[in-house]
Amino acid sequence: MIWVSRFNAKEFVVNAELIEFIEETPDTVITMVTGKKILVKEPAATIVEKVLAYRQTINPGTSGAGVVKVIAPAE
Numbered sequence: 001m002i003w004v005s006r007f008n009a010k011e012f013v014v015n016a017e018l019i020e021f022i023e024e025t026p027d028t029v030i031t032m033v034t035g036k037k038i039l040v041k042e043p044a045a046t047i048v049e050k051v052l053a054y055r056q057t058i059n060p061g062t063s064g065a066g067v068v069k070v071i072a073p074a075e
Helices: 044-058
Strands: 002-005 011-014 019-024 028-032 037-040
Touching (some): 002 037, 002 044, 019 044
Antiparallel strands (some): 019 028
């Protein structure tokens, strides 16, 4: 589980295991495996960092449980 925030500054928890993908449109949208879309304040790179940190806490000694490389979009 990771903490994220809405644009009104309210924080809530998202199940990191159910994130299918994250996109910036330019706002950050998290799409869950259920198809639900969540608009959050944090940039995509921050969400990825939080997911990696979460996975390292549940699987100590791993590098993020399967996430190999994150490539930032071209600007």
